[in-house]
Amino acid sequence: MTERYLPLMATVTVFLALFVTGGVLYEHFFSTLVLGHILADNAFIIIAAIGTTFVILSGGIDLSIGSMIGFVGVVMARLDTLGWHPLASAAVLLAFGLLFGAAQGYIIDFCDIQPFIITLAGLFMLRGACFMVTLDSIPIRHPFVDAFADTSIPLPGDGFLASSAIVMLVVLAGAIAIAHFTRFGTNVYAIGGDRASAVLMGVPMRRTTVMIYALGGFYSALGGVIYALYTSSGYPLAGTGNELNAIAAVVLGGTLLTGGVGMVAGTLFGGMILGLIATLIIFHGSLNGAWIMIASGVLLFLFIVVQRSLVGSFNLRRSS
Amino acid sequence: MADTSTPRIELLGVSKSFPGVRALENVELRLNAGEVHALLGENGAGKSTLIKIMTGAVPRDAGEIRLDGRPVQIGTTADARALGISTVYQEVNLIPTMTVTKNLTLERQPRRFGLISWRRARALARQRLKRLNLEIDTEKPLGSYSVAIQQLVAIARALEDDTRVLVLDEPTASLDATETELLFQIVRDLKASGIAIVFITHFLDQVYQIADRISVLRNGRLVGTGPTAELPRLKLISLMLGRELGTVEAHLASHASLASGEPVLAAKGLGRRRTMAPFDLSLRAGEVVGLAGLLGSGRTETAKLLFGAIRPDSGELVLDGKPVPHNSPRQSLRSGVAFCPEDRKAEGLLGELSVRENIMLALQTKRGWLRRLGRDEQKRLAQEMIKALAIATPDAEKPVGQLSGGNQQKVVLARSLASQPKVLILDEPTRGIDVGAHADVVRLIRRLCSEGLALLVASSELDELVAVSDRVAVLRDRRKVGEMAGADITRENIIRTIAGR
Ligand SMILES: Nc1ncnc2c1ncn2[C@@H]1O[C@H](COP(=O)(O)OP(=O)(O)OP(=O)(O)O)[C@@H](O)[C@H]1O
Ligand SMILES: [Mg+2]
Numbered sequence: 001m002t003e004r005y006l007p008l009m010a011t012v013t014v015f016l017a018l019f020v021t022g023g024v025l026y027e028h029f030f031s032t033l034v035l036g037h038i039l040a041d042n043a044f045i046i047i048a049a050i051g052t053t054f055v056i057l058s059g060g061i062d063l064s065i066g067s068m069i070g071f072v073g074v075v076m077a078r079l080d081t082l083g084w085h086p087l088a089s090a091a092v093l094l095a096f097g098l099l100f101g102a103a104q105g106y107i108i109d110f111c112d113i114q115p116f117i118i119t120l121a122g123l124f125m126l127r128g129a130c131f132m133v134t135l136d137s138i139p140i141r142h143p144f145v146d147a148f149a150d151t152s153i154p155l156p157g158d159g160f161l162a163s164s165a166i167v168m169l170v171v172l173a174g175a176i177a178i179a180h181f182t183r184f185g186t187n188v189y190a191i192g193g194d195r196a197s198a199v200l201m202g203v204p205m206r207r208t209t210v211m212i213y214a215l216g217g218f219y220s221a222l223g224g225v226i227y228a229l230y231t232s233s234g235y236p237l238a239g240t241g242n243e244l245n246a247i248a249a250v251v252l253g254g255t256l257l258t259g260g261v262g263m264v265a266g267t268l269f270g271g272m273i274l275g276l277i278a279t280l281i282i283f284h285g286s287l288n289g290a291w292i293m294i295a296s297g298v299l300l301f302l303f304i305v306v307q308r309s310l311v312g313s314f315n316l317r318r319s320s
Numbered sequence: 321m322a323d324t325s326t327p328r329i330e331l332l333g334v335s336k337s338f339p340g341v342r343a344l345e346n347v348e349l350r351l352n353a354g355e356v357h358a359l360l361g362e363n364g365a366g367k368s369t370l371i372k373i374m375t376g377a378v379p380r381d382a383g384e385i386r387l388d389g390r391p392v393q394i395g396t397t398a399d400a401r402a403l404g405i406s407t408v409y410q411e412v413n414l415i416p417t418m419t420v421t422k423n424l425t426l427e428r429q430p431r432r433f434g435l436i437s438w439r440r441a442r443a444l445a446r447q448r449l450k451r452l453n454l455e456i457d458t459e460k461p462l463g464s465y466s467v468a469i470q471q472l473v474a475i476a477r478a479l480e481d482d483t484r485v486l487v488l489d490e491p492t493a494s495l496d497a498t499e500t501e502l503l504f505q506i507v508r509d510l511k512a513s514g515i516a517i518v519f520i521t522h523f524l525d526q527v528y529q530i531a532d533r534i535s536v537l538r539n540g541r542l543v544g545t546g547p548t549a550e551l552p553r554l555k556l557i558s559l560m561l562g563r564e565l566g567t568v569e570a571h572l573a574s575h576a577s578l579a580s581g582e583p584v585l586a587a588k589g590l591g592r593r594r595t596m597a598p599f600d601l602s603l604r605a606g607e608v609v610g611l612a613g614l615l616g617s618g619r620t621e622t623a624k625l626l627f628g629a630i631r632p633d634s635g636e637l638v639l640d641g642k643p644v645p646h647n648s649p650r651q652s653l654r655s656g657v658a659f660c661p662e663d664r665k666a667e668g669l670l671g672e673l674s675v676r677e678n679i680m681l682a683l684q685t686k687r688g689w690l691r692r693l694g695r696d697e698q699k700r701l702a703q704e705m706i707k708a709l710a711i712a713t714p715d716a717e718k719p720v721g722q723l724s725g726g727n728q729q730k731v732v733l734a735r736s737l738a739s740q741p742k743v744l745i746l747d748e749p750t751r752g753i754d755v756g757a758h759a760d761v762v763r764l765i766r767r768l769c770s771e772g773l774a775l776l777v778a779s780s781e782l783d784e785l786v787a788v789s790d791r792v793a794v795l796r797d798r799r800k801v802g803e804m805a806g807a808d809i810t811r812e813n814i815i816r817t818i819a820g821r
Contacts, residue, residue, distance in 0.1 A: 177435065180436075181437065183427060186422055193416065198426075203426065
């Protein structure tokens, strides 16, 4: 029972440790204001990472996330210039993300090709499509964007929960329900745990695989929508490399890259840890952006090592 | 009691080919309601393939399936399930990373408003386990339980209220005598309730204990079928092997100990807390030492401690008279100690690699990766092993995952032997191996011994231990409780020591 929650506990502990460290080092750090900012800034990546969690839990990978975020942004911006309401274009793009992911999932299952290759193709295709739409940054001027930016829920203290963070928490709740309280969710864990057994236990492989990648596509499109609204623009290079941030968030969140073990809730903390590192380094002032990546890299490395040993002790118990 | 007018399930004219292998050819199988039907045959005869066709896990090339006289379409495992055909496969266990509850209820969790009710799922899981009198914590990951418990959980999962046909592919391979008896009790109850049961095994004793009828496959063809009473043991074996048995029994006859000199490998007070109490054990060249004990008595742990796969926290290991300070599998292999694990799927084999590559693994590790063996040399060695152990494979390049279960076991054995070890530790070496091959393996063990190899054989089959061992160490509750040698090694003696009387 507790064993299952061990990786999640580890993630939460690291998050709290970093947060408290910040509080000790810098004035005003340990506040809901900083927390709210971290949530708002990283909402889009966490949303995309939630979708990736399902993909990774099933033992797969999705590399098309960053391009999807960029593509959704430029199309939203283009449609805005044509007079579309952002919500209308968002609806269309979410449907697109869902279908694009579903198509990737279908090809992966039907042709039995590694997800790495298929989603890598997706990465190139979507990024190429971005440049077909525009070569420059396009602003989104619709008043809804300001309304979206102004909406927030005050937190105790001087912080507030921005609308992007609200959306993120809502979809997170949805994802937790899907992961732990639907047959689909359990099947995802089963496929990641042992693929051959899952087939023989009657898990519908085609349907589940399609749904997993559809969910991945949907969540990354939603990440793209939030990013476009948050930055009120579309830029063809936006989201470049974000698939790796998403994967990092999932792994820091305690999900095993080999699949079968992990929790969606962990991804929230994984994403926030990445955000916290960036914030800490910005607070420090004299360190530049390079340190954000170096620190994230070191932490990721340490985490994988710790996970390894956790899994190792689990296996040992199994054999004795 | 069987109603023979319409069989419960009939397979007619079933054929199946895999690339390079004709696995089944025009096979017929009839099962009546309320009978236990043993499906027998050598390793690679096509038993698992036949039942996979019956349960939709493998598509057939030709043939028809009739359930209660009506032709049925079985394209997927779900189709079979819906028709009341439940299966416990040979190779698959369940999903080790998931809890027992989740394993038992996968794809059939009780739901309310579309969401799974885990409270009711847990109740369902407990109820399923109760039918097998199994009381375990259903919220722990399945992988934390022993193979035997996992096997019982798999059976608990397969059994449904509407089960009409139950297929058990070597269900007793990892069970000890008590657990087997428990399983048979359950099988008899199920049979009484009118379920048709297919039972695949290599333990002939069990066939005579439980089966009403027998069908025998050889090289993908049905070579005989009939009531158990009309197929005495010798006839059955010659049907399976396609030749007279004569020689087989002779190999199991007693032998003189060939042991000589100082111990090659000796454990002094070796142990690990909560895993295995400290024990002394020594192996001399040319000697076979058996490890006896019930399931969970510490057989595997003892073997792994000696091999270095489990790190000891007390005692020491002496190899060729020199203490080994930090033992590890790699070091053991290098100094000539090889180990054949019991769970070949999880620890032994790399299914995607070819037979040749798998056989070469241990040898290459021993030589170090820089001193590569030439390809021709590899081929020659692999071919030699395939012949020595009669591994049924079209050629040495076939991926191991595609061999039948028993032949995979032989590859594990071949791999250890190829590295020409001084000490060989075998954990359940003959599990899933047919009678013919069983004799081959025993003969090979004897021959190796005469060439100066020291062997440790952990086995749940007492007859096998009695047949091959020069000395037997008996374990109980993770503690060595006795040792016997020479003429003292009898079935009765071992049982008495295990029981502690
Ligand atoms: N997926 C596969 N691909 C290729 N060949 C296969 C595959 N599955 C089985 N075979 C081959 O079909 C033949 C029959 O195998 P099967 O597993 O049915 O044997 P079995 O009677 O169950 O043997 P055992 O007693 O060893 O379990 C073997 O020669 C095996 O190598
Ligand atoms: Mg088989």
